[in-house]
Amino acid sequence: MKRHGSPLKNLRSKCDDQIGEPHLVRPSPRVSRRLAEPQPKKCVLYSTDGEKSAVICNFEKRGWQQVPSVNGEWNFYWACTQTCRYIFGIDQPYRMRSDQTINHFPNSMELSRKDLLIKNIKRYRKDLERKGDPLAQTFSNTMKLGIGGTRYMHLDIVPMTFILPTDYNLFVEEFHKNPASTWIVKPCSKSQGNGIFLINKLSKLKKFAYEARTFYPLLSRNTSVISKYIDNPLLIGGKKFDLRLFVLVTTFNPLKAYLYNEGFCRFCTEKYDHTDINNVFMHLTNVSIQKTNQEYNSIHGGKWPVQNLWLYLDSLRGGGVSQILWQRISETIRHSLDAVAPVMSNDRHCFEVYGYDIIIDKNLKPWLIEINTSPSMHATTPNDRMLKSRLIDNVLDVIVPPGGIPDDHWDKSPDPSLLTNFTVLKPVVRKKDAPAPPPTVSPQGNSLKKRRIHSAKKKRTPVAPPVVQAAAEQTDDEEEGPIKSSKLPMQRDTAQAPPIVKTRIIHR
Numbered sequence: 024m025k026r027h028g029s030p031l032k033n034l035r036s037k038c039d040d041q042i043g044e045p046h047l048v049r050p051s052p053r054v055s056r057r058l059a060e061p062q063p064k065k066c067v068l069y070s071t072d073g074e075k076s077a078v079i080c081n082f083e084k085r086g087w088q089q090v091p092s093v094n095g096e097w098n099f100y101w102a103c104t105q106t107c108r109y110i111f112g113i114d115q116p117y118r119m120r121s122d123q124t125i126n127h128f129p130n131s132m133e134l135s136r137k138d139l140l141i142k143n144i145k146r147y148r149k150d151l152e153r154k155g156d157p158l159a160q161t162f163s164n165t166m167k168l169g170i171g172g173t174r175y176m177h178l179d180i181v182p183m184t185f186i187l188p189t190d191y192n193l194f195v196e197e198f199h200k201n202p203a204s205t206w207i208v209k210p211c212s213k214s215q216g217n218g219i220f221l222i223n224k225l226s227k228l229k230k231f232a233y234e235a236r237t238f239y240p241l242l243s244r245n246t247s248v249i250s251k252y253i254d255n256p257l258l259i260g261g262k263k264f265d266l267r268l269f270v271l272v273t274t275f276n277p278l279k280a281y282l283y284n285e286g287f288c289r290f291c292t293e294k295y296d297h298t299d300i301n302n303v304f305m306h307l308t309n310v311s312i313q314k315t316n317q318e319y320n321s322i323h324g325g326k327w328p329v330q331n332l333w334l335y336l337d338s339l340r341g342g343g344v345s346q347i348l349w350q351r352i353s354e355t356i357r358h359s360l361d362a363v364a365p366v367m368s369n370d371r372h373c374f375e376v377y378g379y380d381i382i383i384d385k386n387l388k389p390w391l392i393e394i395n396t397s398p399s400m401h402a403t404t405p406n407d408r409m410l411k412s413r414l415i416d417n418v419l420d421v422i423v424p425p426g427g428i429p430d431d432h433w434d435k436s437p438d439p440s441l442l443t444n445f446t447v448l449k450p451v452v453r454k455k456d457a458p459a460p461p462p463t464v465s466p467q468g469n470s471l472k473k474r475r476i477h478s479a480k481k482k483r484t485p486v487a488p489p490v491v492q493a494a495a496e497q498t499d500d501e502e503e504g505p506i507k508s509s510k511l512p513m514q515r516d517t518a519q520a521p522p523i524v525k526t527r528i529i530h531r
Contacts, residue, residue, distance in 0.1 A: 065428060066086065066087065066088050067085070067086075067087040067088075067098045067099055067427065067428060067429075068087065068088055068089075068090045068096055068097045068098050068099070069082050069087045069088070069089055069090070069097055069098065069099040069100070069101070070089065070090060070091065070092035070097040070099075070100045070101070070102075071089070071092075071100075071101045071102075072092070072101070072102050072103045072106055073103070075101070075400040075401065076400075076401070076402060076408070077400045077402060077408065077411040077412045077414070077415050078101050078400055078415055080412060081412065081415045081416050081419060082099075084416075085419070087099070092106075095117060097123065098122055098123055098124065098428065098429050099123075099124050099429060100123070100124070100125045100126070101126050102125055102126060102127065103397060104127055104131065104132075104135075104396055104397055107125060107126075107127035107128075107129065107131075108129070110125065111129040111368075111370070119372045119431075121430060121431045121432065122428055122429050122430060122431075123372055123429060123431075124372055124373070124374065124422065124429035125372055125373055126373075126374060126375060126376065127373060127375055127396065128272075128275070128367060128368060128369070128370060128373045128375050129368040129370055129373070130366070130367060130368045131367075131375060131396045132396070133363045133366055133367060134359070134363050134377065134394045134396065135394055135395060135396040136211050136212065137184075137209055137211045137248045137393065138186045138211045138246055138248055139211075140181075140359070140362075140363075140394060141181065141184045141186065141248060142186075143362040143363045143366065144178075144180070144181060144358075144359065144362045146362070147178075147358070147361060147362035148173075148175065148178050151178070157453040157454055158177050158178060158451065158453050159175065159177075159178065160175070160176045160177065160453070161173075161174040161175055161176065162174040162176065168183075170182050170183065170251050170253055170384075170390070171183060171390075172197075172251065177354075177358075177451070177453055178358060180355045180358055180359070180389075180390070180391050181250075181390065181391050182250045182251045182252075182253060182390060183197070183250065183251040184248050184249065184250040184251075185197070185248070185249050185250075186246060186247075186248055187208070187228070187231040187235075187246070187247045187248065187249055188231040188232075188234035188235040188246075189235075189246075191228070191231050191232060191234075191235035192235065194249055195225065198225060203223070204223070204251065204252075205221055205222070205223050205251075205252040205254055205297065205300060206221070206222050206223070206249050206250065206251060206252055207219065207220075207221050207222075207249070207250055207251075207252045207306075208220055208221075208222060208228075208247055208248075208249045209247060209248050209249075209250070209393075210245065210246075210247050211246045211247060211248060212246070214395065215309055215311040215312075216303075216307045216309035216311060216312045218247075219303075219307060220303075221252060221300040221301075221306060222249075222300070223300060228249075231247070253382055253384055253390055254297045255384050255385045255386075256295070256382055256383070256384055256385070257383045257384060257385055257387070258295055259288075259290070259332075259335065260294075261294040261295060262290050262291050262292075262293070262294055262295060262305075263290070263291045263295045263305065263306065263308065264288045264289060264290045264291065264308060264327070265288070265289055265308045265380055265381060265382045265392065266286055266287075266288055266289075266329065266332075266352075266379075266380070266381045266382075266383070266389075267286055267287055267288075267289055267378055267379070267380060267398070268282065268283065268286040268329070268352070268356075268378070268379045268381065269282075269283040269285075269286065269376060269377070269378060269379070269398065269414055270282055270283070270356055270360075270376070270377045270379055270448070271283070271374065271375075271376050271377075271418055271421060271422075271445065272360065272374065272375050272377065273374045273421065273422060273435040274369055274371075274374075274435050275360075275363075275364045275367040275369040276364065276367075276369040278360060278361065278364050279435060279436075280356075280357070280360050280447075280448040281421065281442065281445035281446065281447055281448065282353055282356060282445065282446045282448050283414055283417070283444055283445055283446075284444045284445070284446055285328070285329065285330070285410055285413070285414070285444055286328075286329040287326045287327060287328055287329060287407070287410065288326065288327040288328075288329060288331075288332055289308040289309070289310060289313075289325060289326060290308065290313075290325045290326070290327065291304060291305050291306070291307070291308055291313065291325075292304050292305075292313050292316045292318040292319050292320075292325060293305040293316070293318060304316045304318070310324065310325065310326075310399075310403065313325055321403075321404075322404070323404060323406075324403040324404040324407060326403075326404060326406070326407060328406065328410075332345075333345035333349075336348065336387075340387075344387065347387075348383070348387050348389065351387075351388070351389050352381060352389045353446070353448060354451045355381070355389050355391055356379060356391075356448060357448045357449070357450065357451050358451065359391055359394065360448070361450070361451075371431040372429075372431055374418075374422045374435075375396065376398065376414075376418060377394055377395065377396060377398070378394070378395035378397075378398025378399075379391070379393075379394055379395075380392045380393040380394070380395070400415070413444065414444075417442075417443050417444055417445060420437070420441040420443065421437045421441055421442065421445065422435070422437075425438075
């Protein structure tokens, strides 16, 4: 038998074969081949639900390749809300990889469903009030309630709203306080203006009245919300409009949100008349509804860039008005996001672009009407196409990591230079100060005079009793009565009694 060398000698022989020069290691042929060939850059694979021109054009401009969504090979998925719920479902065995990103949070309905949004905002108010936060400051109880139905100084962001049929009895109680008011009914699970109608009589809510008296499982009910109608909207050319703004949220914990500086106004095709509640073309600004009207203009699509609105307001109401209004809108949006942040499922693979619908009243107060988790990316006009294309391009700059490949370990803190048209939505902070006195409203216009008379009576009351008491003592003595009465004019300056009291004493 051959005797093998010692292990130390074998190791030395191998090292001598690999080392030709001191301190120089010769790479193996396989390693040298890898070093010689340039490593190809990994291409991002994407999938989409539906043909959205603004989204696909931006993907192709970056050199991304489209793949079917069934195999799960994608890195970036622009999906609809139903697909997102399926992927994150409990019964779904699919689990996302670290290099995958999707454009919806698992429970985004906390913002998009109208009834859940109202519940979250009410809970948010109560939590701040319980903590004693300055944001929850309220006006005095003597102040008359407005459209919001609350006395909050900073949290009055949505109109007074009830959920039907659950809150039907509460709504009836509020309706009887002002029977001449107008309300708007919206189904919770529908969009694009479907199922919306206005009412000013309880007889139009017979269905909800019947359901409120009977028992049904909660899931089988067709839940709707009824809100106080904003009957004093800001009009331009006699027509009602609302704002469609876009908000990007990359994470809810901590909350990182960005408001896009561009947007557009959606105008009605007919002039506003609050007495005609059956004409949807003068009350609802949804493009899907206005397109069915003969007065619809397909050239501009009934849309106006939001920058034109700022120029119009500054020229009509003075410079700086648009900046104040933009700040109010930013605070309203931030409050809505803070309201749902505790209940949102913050998945590191997700981001979301929300479409906010906001109405401005004559006092330039913004009201939050609705939030869309899937705002339309279809373009109806050339200006609309360019705006949405710039939006998606800026969104991709913010959410894609510096390496170019989605990574769930990234902290989602983009370079500030990449924000471009996005404004960071910072937390709203208020200092606690004394509540402002409520405005005094007098229907007869003589409240000031009444207050003066009331104060004068209060000043005279402490002086009148002793005089009356002295007069009573004088009248009891019949002999000294005339003598005392003759001396009364001399005591007028010292007693300072009202003349009406002295006249009564003389007559007695």
